[in-house]
Amino acid sequence: MRENKGDILLLENPCRFAIEVRGVSRIYGASSERVTALGGVFVSIRENEFFTLLGPSGCGKTTLLRLIAGFDFPTEGEILLHGQDIAPLPPFKRPVNTVFQNYALFPHMTVAQNIAFGLEMLGKPKDEIRARVDEMLKLVHMEQMRDRYTGQISGGQQQRVALARALAPQPKVLLLDEPLSALDYKLRKEMQIELKRLQSETGITFIFVTHDQEEALTMSDRIAVMSAGRIHQVGTAREIYDRPADRFVADFIGETNFLQATVVGTANDRATVRLASGEILDAGLPERFKPQGEVTVVIRPEHAQLFADDGEESGIKGVLENVVYFGTDTHYHVRLGGGDIFIVRRQNTRTSVDVLEPGVPVGIRLGSDAALVLRD
Amino acid sequence: MAERFDIKRQVGFSTVAMICFFLLYLPIATLVVYAFNAGTSIAIWEGFSLRWFRQAWNNQQVIDASLRSLQIASAAAIIATILATMAAIATTRTARYRGLSLKYSFINLPLMIPEIVCAVALLILFSRIKIWTGYSGLGYLIIAHTAFCIPFAYLPIRARLESMDLALERAAADLYATPLQAFRRVSLPLLWPGIIAGLMLAFVISLDNVVITEFVKSGGQDTLPTYMLGQLRRVVTPEMNAISTVFLLLSLGIVTIFFFISRHKN
Structure with a gap:
């Protein structure tokens, strides 16, 4: 043997x-x-x-x-x-x-x-x-x-x-x-x-x-x-x-918002883009990538914050459509001006209250590095 | 109809079932009963006796034929099982290709060929070989029996192989077993129940064969079934019943072991 x-x-x-x-x-x-x-x-x-x-x-x-x-x-x-x-x-x-x-x-x-x-x-x-x-x-x-x-x-x-x-x-x-x-x-x-x-x-x-x-x-x-x-x-x-390298990775790993946008200008590793709804955004770029024309902007739901739109603060504007409670966090589904749905995630605490009701106009506040433009 | 359909409740079901069982087993029961007849008739009961068993036991021709039957069945069953195992591995452990199902058919064809055709063909072939070689031993019978036993041995072995997880052989190879070691240490032990089942099935089929044996055997090469056939042409005494009864018990014994082995594997 x-x-x-x-x-x-x-x-x-x-x-x-x-x-x-x-x-x-x-x-x-x-x-x-x-x-x-x-x-x-x-x-x-x-x-x-x-x-x-x-x-x-x-x-x-x-x-x-x-x-x-x-x-x-x-x-x-x-x-x-x-x-x-x-x-x-x-x-x-x-x-x-x-x-x-x-x-x-x-x-x-x-x-x-x-x-x-x-x-x-x-x-x-x-x-x-x-x-x-x-x-x-x-x-x-x-x-x-x-x-x-x-x-x-x-x-x-x-x-x-x-x-x-x-x-x-x-x-x-x-x-x-x-x-x-x-x-x-x-x-x-x-x-x-x-x-x-x-x-x-x-x-x-x-x-x-x-x-x-x-x-x-x-x-x-x-x-x-x-x-x-x-x-x-x-x-x-x-x-x-x-820092997902492309759209597939961003989509497969975690939840992500995808927004259609047009490149207005690029400088170093940043791009300025205009969303379908008209807002102008500053977005990060992967290395060695100079996009032009139509692009997809990705934003993680937890990198955005929701506020009641009283017309004073600028940001991405939309209407709150749905509130989904998950225990650890809550998802807010926002219908944007261009028709896309944008999800915002908020971490829950024992005392957090939902002040926003479906149907109200809301704005979305983004951190400076929340948005990324990715290769398709 | 609120009640579920139950075949056992149909009119005449038990009557038909009883008749069927009766017709199947009455002749066998009669045969076994008259094996113990004290008289010389196989139709008139004259009291209980074991004389026909004693007579068969002392009949040298019966002993010779029985030993020959066992010899041929053992040799044929073992050879057929080895060949069937190799065939089963070759047909299940390979990527599917065109012509594979044709090979299945070729292996199983002996089940479909009329036995008499096979017998005549073997008779013609073997008589040629006898003339060329001068050999006239039991080899011809063993070869013939091996040939028709292969599909019977093949079927349970193949069924076993097909239910076996291929990942096991892969795991053995992954753990540094050469193909031969993987076969001996993993595949073969798991295949045993199938091999034993195939072996016993082949043994019973060989033991029982009349037609091909009758055609292929040379003078003085009677097996138990052909000896009995020969005797029936002359005087029929309960000795035949006694031999048949022992034969029946032997077959039942093997089938019972077969049953327990195949149940054990599940």
Whole structure:
């Protein structure tokens, strides 16, 4: 049973990137009906980083994960692991482990046997395997369950076993394919914290795939936002939320108001625009972007404030249409002069009162950096 | 109608059901009962006795035929199951392509071909080979039985493979298992119930075969069913009933084990 796995990639010169994806495409199907799952993606993932691939289903995030794991091979491009191309290697030669969406635990093995599997395949000595399994069981708080079969434990426990099994061989990179999607809300919150803890305790690079923006924002060191087989933006949660690179990112992450406007002038990284309703606004610009003509202005609902329009203060004017109470905050839907709906969010306190009734004329006050003009 | 339609309440339902069961099992019950007849008739009851079981047990021809049957069925079932397992893996663990369903049909075709056609074809082929090689052992019967057992072994194994999560094999590969190790440590243990089911089904089918065996066998190669067929042409005594009863119990036993294994996997 023991085979020499000496041909598993040994990493001589660690470089500062754990994974570098260079111009990777994955195209399915014959020439007549080709489907591009990934179109020339470049991304570098640092060592010891919690990196998230975020996007709607079908955006290519799972395809990219499968290419890194070795379950699929790129049509073109390179995938470097610490500087060495792993794209042509089969999965069992890559020092990379996966936590599968449905865990894929071996049902004919106990919890301990599942965790030991990778180590056994690597041909580690028995006592080392035993010690490592104990250590892993402790790490995920599953010592009591070591001799249970995987069908005899709960979904959350299976999740922990799947993590322990993938971490046991000490991979260079751990891949997580929407591992929390099968859990209920409470457990998911718990596991988010647990995953962060495991990542910092083990110091292993985590690549986490999700379509849940909240999960991505709260857990990740950096996030890559993907759609239609390409990466729109890579950055920290704050960068992606506050400085979205384009309209897709702004739309996908959080709630956003989109307003049609015309550029009046640009200077440095600012633009002056005229809204459809006639108001003039000062808006920030992404780097190296000089827009002209028709553009879209984005404003986050929480970066705007509402006031009763008594004609004294200037600002964007409209009529309050709807007030929606969410517990933590309240959303005010304002119909603007141009016909667009603009949402303003206000954080609630125990004593906050809604003084504004639907139907009254209101104005919207913006901070100096609230508005951004984005690429479409 | 306020009441839900219930087939069991239809007029004559229980009568028809009783008649069906009666017709199905009365002949078998009669056969089993007369196996214990003290007299020599298979129609006139003359008291209880185990003499026909004793007689069959001491009949060298019956023993030979039984052993031969078991030998052929074991060999054919094992070979057929191995081939069927490989076929099942090849047809389920591959990307779908044109012609795949044609392959399914080819594997299962022996179920559809009239047995007599198959028997005649094998008779002609094997008689040629006998002339060329001079070999006239049990090999021909084993090959013939293997051929018609393959689809019976294939079906439960394929069903098992199709219900198995592909992610398990992927997980094994992800955890450094070579394809061979992944098969031995993960796929095979999970496939066992299907393989055992296929093996036993093939065994029973082979044990029971008359037509093809009758055509393919050489002199002195009677299996239990062909021996019984031969005996029935002469004098019929309750010895036949006794042999049939043992045969029935053996088949029932195997089917029962098969049932428990397939229930266990769910």
